[in-house]
Amino acid sequence: MGNYMGESIKRREDPRFIQGKGKYVANLHIPNMAHVAILRSPYAHARIRSINTDAAKALDGVIAVYTGQELIDGGVGKLPCGWNVPDIKVPDRWPLMVDRVRHVGDSVVAVVAESPYIAYDALELIEVDYEPLPVVIDARKTTEPGVPLVHDEIPDNISYAWALGNKDETEQAFASAEHVVELELINQRLIPNAMEPRAAVAQWDAYTEEMTLWTTSQNPHPIRLLLSAFTLGIPEQKLRVISPDVGGGFGSKIFHYPEEVIVPWIAREINRPVKWVCSRSESYLTDSHGRDHVTVARLALKKDGTFTGLHVQTWSNQGAYLSTFAPLIPTALYITLLSGLYKIPAIWGEMWGTLTNTVPVDAYRGAGRPEASYLVERLVDIAAQELGMDPVELRRKNFIPADEFPYQTPVAFLYDSGDYHRLFDKALGMFGYDALRESQKAAREQGRLVGIGVAGCIEASGPAPSQVAGALGAAVGFWESAVIRVHPTGKATVLTGSHSHGQGHETTFAQVVADQLGMDINDVEIVHGDTGRVPFGMGTYGSRSGCVGGSALVRAAEKVRAKAIKIAAHQMEAAEEDIVYDRTTGKLHVKGSPAHAKGFAEIAFAAYTAHNLPAGLEPGLEESAFYDPANFTFPNSCHISQVEIDRETGEVHIQHYTAVDDVGNVINPLVVEGQILGGIVQGIGQALTEAAVYDEAGQLLSGSMMDYAVPKAMLFPMFDVDRTVTPSPHNPLGVKGAGEMGTIAATVAIANAVMDALAPLGIRHLEMPLTASKLWHAIQGASGGNGMQATNETPLGGRDEPGDPANWPERQILSD
């Protein structure tokens, strides 16, 4: 009973997942169900001259074939953008494109057939006459003269521009700087690769005119809202969206995708249940990608290493259209994080959101914050090198001191709490930093390429105070809902607007509620992901479930306790103030006489019999809460790694890895550790192996697991993981986000280690992924080489060719 906070309870959902008993959308079978397949553009940019579907329609087993125009005629609307920064130009995006396609994989025709086999056969019978158009792929080149426009109505391919900070002070800081570090870097495009591909099933009830859509979403309510208000037009009260077990998302399942419109539209059209399941190849071409920044940055310092100013200019590749939350990522989740763990008195961050003939880009685990951390922590490392300081010493010199929280950065955020020195003390101690630096010296003398990489990272998690979000461009609020429905027997069904797709809410949320009410955890059932059962909720992303969803549960539990106390006080003939609600036992008693206690179940039963309730008190024991957070929370971390590069092959071997994260109070250490470890390996994937590679014609060369290198277990050492705890003052649980910290810190912890290993060769910076062949080429180049020259361009393997910022257009300086 009770006392579940901080307990490493094994995840209650895992037996079902491990035994293959999860209930995923693709597992759904409804009698008479038809199957949809989508014809996708093989061109990165083309005009559609004509579409001939006759042969496909004639194929036995094909029920119908639909083009984009037919969907529009049938009332389907454009996919909206849910984050609108000032002066944004939102390009038109239809569920099926009508006269032009803008990336390989853009959807063109939908087929519905008796079986998926027939549907895919029919795709091969559709003739589309494409007129290929010139393409633009690279964010840096979008505004060059002669570059094609992705959308004719959006000049220079710039969808929006955004800036934040104190520009004048920043200019002054650079004018009076004693040292300036300059760096151009790329944060390469990544592909999410959730284990479960997207899927949708829709069922239309022609009698009640109710639609049910099962979809692999991280946030079914916002999807219902968008479907209702923008894309499908079925009123919210007639539309039920269910996201059952979802096998990972990493952000990619937040967004409203074309198939979520096409599938229910067809189900209503043919009055049959309809199913669509994305293939892995299609996932690569249609799930929103992540990252893809090109940045030029300058850090101003005093000779002693004190940071005085930071100026950042970033070109963010948005792809061919604006995915649902695309403009949020490189603005309010990126520029706002440029202060890192440091006191930087002047920061001026500018960014341009550019359109290209590539898959749309949106939030991917970390979303903006890894890009900020990577940039800041690379700059700091290079600064340390240039000033001849130890990278840890330089960081410590600039930390926000523990006694200065809450700390207001120049880029909008008010950091809640932290003790960065303590964080580093712990991590450096666990890692054995000083000793390993000594042995690194010895290794270097033998000519070995050993490097140590330090990363100190900040995250803003738990979005967000709705008012602030609204001011920054959000079209929605960012509170969360919770209902605790205590049954007459004293058991509880808990409805949460958060969504679990790997996070373990069925366990951790049950811990919170059982702890709040002094219940047995087995008496608490968590329900999520169904708009038909759960009140409107915002879903899960941005590491918000614990801080926002969990806090909503606490608020609802407080109301349950308050009502239970009222009933107990009435029945025990005592004043409410004299009732003690013992959360460790779930019993209520009058102060001083614990022997005469009433159990929580007794109170619940009394609430429902309603035979003896205080005057005016409603029967029942069910409470709800909508919790709007007072602020983001600011988890922080220190990750340190040691790598050795095989001089002969360029391979990176990770030898040591230590991670200390401050995610505030911890509900379930096991679950948090799982999140951190998963995050770390995902972050290392970006550093060493992963990249979306397009060729000049806009074909995705890394379009399958044969060419896109999701990291494998063999790459990793044992990770040494621990925590420091500074509770967040902003929420009743004192928790901070834990889902993304690993990803945010690991990328740069490894990148810094690799660059440290190469430093003796005079190599200052290389772009990720730091593949063996890239490192080998760099080593050859640095040490005079062996006379051999690469004859072919190899995106993952060859040398970096930094783009020339001189080719960029005149930067308009934006007002703050």
Added chain:
Amino acid sequence: MYPAKFDYYQATSVDEVLSLLQQHGEDAKILAGGHSLIPMMKLRLASPAVLVDIGQVADLRGFSTVADGSLRIGAMTTYHEIADANTGLDALTEVCSIMGDLQVRNRGTIGGNLSHNDPAADLPAVALALDAQLEIRGPSGERLAPMEEFIVGLMETALAPGDLVVAVRFPPSGPASGSAYEKFENPASGYAICGVAAWVRRDGTGRIESCRVALTGAADYAQRLRPVEEAMMGQQAGSEGIDAAAAKAGEGLQFLSDIHADDVYRAHLTHVLTRRVLQKAIERAQ
């Protein structure tokens, strides 16, 4: 995801396989472990009208010794079974223990891998270095094809329509001999960006008196590295001559370039892996 329509036959004897292949001609494909063919069908890169499943043909599985002392491995024998068997051929055990993952090793077959002849597959290099011969049965009867003749070009083999690889024969390694396989994996697919297999035999003084070295992954198809083999003759273990011999690995070769590695890097890896694999093979040749 969804292959085109096909007919499926499950054969239970070699004769039945051959007659089904005869009957359906060019439309038919043999299905062994399916770990190359089925992905291609799902991506609709291959759409055979007929599949002849050879998985239930008992005669195509397992190990035996033929008259000349060669080890005969049935074409349907899986990597896992080979890695588990005591074949005495180190390079073969090694390669069968590292290809793909556990599932792949439980399904993939020696006959399927060699017949498929993927330029990045591992087994062809080992089969070349171990001087394997393929037992083939087809419309023109039965024949033995040395591995080097069997590989014709990029994904091309000496198999004619209607042919079935029945078994693969490996001559005994012999005394004072050793073999090894070294691979540099593609971080995505796990296939070889470069793989080198070597077999060596030492004379009474410990010098190399016979040697075969073969490369996969780095060029259009797996092939022997003859300049290395020649330069290895008479070399002593640990001598600098081994690196000099390995340096000849790229002679006359056109290396592949793709997004993971360019030709220069592949050429360099070929040199490095050749040296490493030779050292390992020599150490084993005690």
